Structures are given as C-alpha cells and as structure tokens.
Amino acid sequence: MVTSKNCIIRLSRYKNALYRLLSLGFLKVFSETLADEVGVTASQVRKDFSLFGISGNKKGGYQIEALLNKLSSILGKDKLQKVIVVGSGHIGTALMKYKGFEKEGIKITAGFDIDPAKCNKSGTVPVLPIGELKDFVKNDAIKIGIIATPDIAAQQVADLMFEAGIKGILNFAPIRIKSPQDSIVNYVNLELELENVIYFVNALNKPLSLSKDSA
Amino acid sequence: MVTSKNCIIRLSRYKNALYRLLSLGFLKVFSETLADEVGVTASQVRKDFSLFGISGNKKGGYQIEALLNKLSSILGKDKLQKVIVVGSGHIGTALMKYKGFEKEGIKITAGFDIDPAKCNKSGTVPVLPIGELKDFVKNDAIKIGIIATPDIAAQQVADLMFEAGIKGILNFAPIRIKSPQDSIVNYVNLELELENVIYFVNALNKPLSLSKDSA
C-alpha cells in the first residue's frame, strides 16, 4: 500500500488536470504534458503511476478516460461518499453550502451542532442536534466526518465520531486529535496556511537569496 | 534561509502549542513536552530550532515567552498583517467573518467581488468592486491576498493581485496559479483534502497492512 500523503494528493491533482484536459477535447496525454499542468516533473508522474500499476502506451502516452477511471477507483471516487459536518459556524456552514464537493462525488448529508438554535431539519443540508449524530452515522454507515467546531470541543466531537463508526476526519479546529489506530485525521488550518504565506513573503523579499520550493 | 514548507508549518504548530502551555501556567518547556504536544519527536523540535538559531538552556529547557517572541518574529507575526479576500461566495464570506485570524495578528481589511450585487461598503469587512482592488492594495501596501473565486477567474485575479503589488497568495480555487519568481502561492483545496481522507479510510480498512503516517 502507498502511504505517502503527498503522493495521493498528487493523484488527486492529476485527476483534476485530466478532467480539464478532457473538457478541452484531448483524448490522450503524455506524462510531460500532465506534469506541466500539475507543476511536477514528468518522471514524478510516471513514477507515481508506476507505484499504482498504472501503465500507458509507449510512444502513445495515456488514454485520459481510462486513466481517470483508474485514478477514481484508487481514490475511492467510484461511488458517492457521504460526509457529515459538525459545527455550524461560519466555516461549517460554508462547507455545507459549498458546491465544489458535489461534482467530486462527495455529498454532505447532514450538519450537527450543540446549539439548538442553530439546528434546522428542513434545509438543503439539515442541521441536527449533536445528540442525534450517533444514530445518524450508524444508520447511514457514514465513514467520513468534518470537524468545524471551536478547538475546545474538537477532541470530544472526534471521540463521538469514532464511537459512531467514523474512520476518517477532516479537522478544521487548530488542535491535534487523538485517534484510534485504524482511523485517519487530516488537518486544515487556515491561520497556519496564511502564516506560512506570510513567512515566505518576508523571506523572499528581505534577503538576497533565492528559493523555488513551495509544495 | 529555510525553504522547507513543512518545517515552517511545524514552527507555527510549536507556536500554537506554546500559547496553550503558557495559558496553562507553564513558564518553560522541554523539547520532549513540546514534541508530544505537537505530535513530532523531540529530536525534530531541537533540529528545527537549531536551524533557526533558537537555543534553550541545557538542563533547563526553553523559556516559553522568549521562545514565542523568537517564533513570532521568524514567522513575521510581530506586526499586524493586512490581508484581502477576492470572491465573496460561501468560502470567501466565511473567511471574512472568521474570528480565528484576529488573535493571530491577521486582519482581513477588505473583500472584493466582480458582482456589484455582492458588494457592500459598510460591513465589518467592506466588500468592494474588483475594480478598486489595485488602488486599495497600493494605498494600504498590502502584500497578502486570498483567492476564493471560481477556478476560471483565479488566474486573472492572481495577475491583478501581483500587478497591484501582492507577493503572497492563499488560493482556494482548484487550479495551479502561474506566479512571478519573487512571489509565493499556497493552496488550500478542500475537495482534495477530503479525497485524501477517503483514500486512507479505504486503504486502512480494506487490506491487512498497517500504516502510521498522516502528516
């Protein structure tokens, strides 16, 4: 099994780029072209594909459609993924309304909040009391959850999610989550991302040295 | 100059953990403790500090307050950072309203949108027509911008930002931005982060192998 997060992230990027190329009318693509599109080297593309047993045609490149099927299958995108969000503050609400997930086969089926005033069962994405989370997750066999609560609540919410059977969490709260062995937690920390930009802006514009890395 | 994004991200994490420890009443900390708090090894902490010439006291650990000052200065957090947001859809609006930035010394001073109906000069964060971006950025000497537009608009918005003098961008649009040498673009792609969680949930729960990595 490939366990490098960066590698998997690149697969997703390849997939996105391939959709774009497909919509522009291309049917096949060379590693070189795809690499340019995503901002990596051609070697990297071929190596990544090699790791997953994806092969193309010597001299002919890769058939985009077949490639997309393969990537989607590897990434678990061949079936609709149901996801819940806990916390209906600014970020949580934006996520529930966000259109970008749908076209990626991700559906936010419900939100949850501890504050009854923020609950609303009749919206496009219903917001339910946190007490209903466990049953909801079990009934719908949901495996993925998003935490968009204040940091004080995050661990508690995570524990509740794991108890209910959730195996993967995307956590927006700026705190490290303790999680069971058979689960995965990814972090999105907006302050941190901005801080990082700030650091590199200062670093690039102050001294006389150069850099090219970014990730 | 340190150019490893991961390393800088860790510095931010150390900083956050240190604030937490300080608020709990601690005045000094050992590399071991800080490492546990952030989820890395003690060696890593000391190595990171070593790279930036940060030193502590043999047997005595590190003075939290002095350490925080040093980290804040490295990360450019010793002065208020003004940031603008372009795109006032769900994500852009959530960012403008997001409370988390303030306590990190980051202030969103304005939003911009191409749609006049979405503009509103009198909000807490005024939303201005995109045409006013250039003057606004120049007058306020703003160096950092956030792109929260649809992907089709992203490159155009980025070009406008660079023209106006912005040097660092945090980009939420799922597209690679072409940028000048002396600038930096960081990416936040929510679909991609979720896809990643989905991959690892599948990978961890299907086969008989184990993994521990997460990043």
Add this chain to the structure above:
DNA sequence: CTTGTTTTGTTACTTATTTCACAAAATTAA
C-alpha cells in the same frame, strides 16, 4: 569540590522522496 543526572545542540546515520538515465516498446517513414 566532586559525582550524578538531566537536557540541549549537533553530527552521523537512516529512511523517504525525487530525479536521472536508459533499455524496451511502439510508431512512423523510407
């Protein structure tokens, strides 16, 4: 003052990731 203990700071080692380089396959042209 000496001995023992703790923790840093850094060098050496290990592991992981990326790039290089080239044989093998596929295609085209003659």
Add this chain to the structure above:
DNA sequence: TTAATTTTGTGAAATAAGTAACAAAACAAG
C-alpha cells in the same frame, strides 16, 4: 523490412527529511 524517433517504465543515483546518539553544559546533592 529496416532505421529513426518517441515515450514509457523502472532500477540506480542523488537529494531531502527525519531519527538516533552522544558530548558538552547546567544544575543539584552530598
């Protein structure tokens, strides 16, 4: 059919990142 050309696929080489180990400093206790 043969030669020339292009592009993949993959081991080997190079780089980067992370861990381990330990000497040196700091302190405490006797």
